[in-house]
Amino acid sequence: MKVLYFAWLRERLGRDFDEVSPPDGVRSIADLIDWLGAKDEGFALATANRELIRAAIDDELVEHDTPIGSASTVALFPPMTGG
Amino acid sequence: MSVTLQSEPFDPGALVNAFLSSSQGAGAAVTFTGIVRSSEDDPIVSMTLEHYPSLAKRQLLDLRDAAIARFALIDATIIHRFGTLYPGDPIVQVMTLAPHRQAAFDGANFIMDTLKTTAPFWKKEERAGASEWVKAKQSDDAATARWA
Structure with missing residues (x-):
């Protein structure tokens, strides 16, 4: 799975994306954020x-x-700021 | 040109003329142009608009469809720039065409209020010696919510 990052999140992480294979227990977006943070x-x-x-x-x-x-x-x- | 994402500048007047020339059966057209703002007491040098191309295109196409259906518009067009822009440059243009003015105004308003918080664009302002991501405003969320 590819995880893309944009705007200040991309800058703070210092990369545009990660290529990851989360385990079965990672079910939701919240789980994915927890897992990547761990x-x-x-x-x-x-x-x-x-x-x-x-x-x-x-x-x-x-x-x-x-x-x-x-x-x-x-x-x-991050929250969007277009227009 | 119903939804266009581009890095190149656009000419708001030329876009309006082209849009109006296809206005069969319409009694009202509304045009909104968003412009890069810079003031004397807080001047910016430039603005960079980052976007997520595939999601931005999808969100704007869906938003155009929703506006046409909800306000019975004859047509609607959204043009949004990305990349580096300078004070006074047009950022976004929304045009609506309807039999009567209220639908044209409401449609354009709905598109802009919704675009602000649901289309994946992010503004970064460059000032002398520093650059900063623009923070999302709660008032923008409130503006989106009033159409719910």
Whole structure:
């Protein structure tokens, strides 16, 4: 699974994406953020305020409790500021 | 050109003229142009708009469809730039076409209010010696919510 990062989250992590294979227990977006944070302190710090993290699964905006299922691409990013 | 994402500048007037020339049966067109803001007391040098291309395209196409259905618009167009922009540059243009003005105004308003919080774009402002990501505003969430 590819996990994409955008804007300040991308900058704080110092990378555009990770290629990961989460274990079965990682079911939701929230689980995925927990799991990535447990492996990487920088990730845990950057995502500490969960209210500032938005998510998409395969080009669809989702909530943190949405199951990741067999997603091929998950994206994590800050609240949007376009327009 | 119903939904366009581009790094190149666009000419708002030319876009309006092209849009109006296809306005069969319409009694009202509304155009909104968002511009890179810079003020004398807080000048910015440039603005960089990062985006998530595939999701941005999908969100804007869905938003256009939703606006046309909800307000019975004849047509709607959204153009949004990404990349590096400068003060005074147009960022986004939304145009709606309807039989009567209220639907055209409401449709454009709905598109902008919803786009702000649901289309994956992020602004970074560059000032002399520093750059900073623009923070999302609660007032933007409230503006989106009023159409729920």
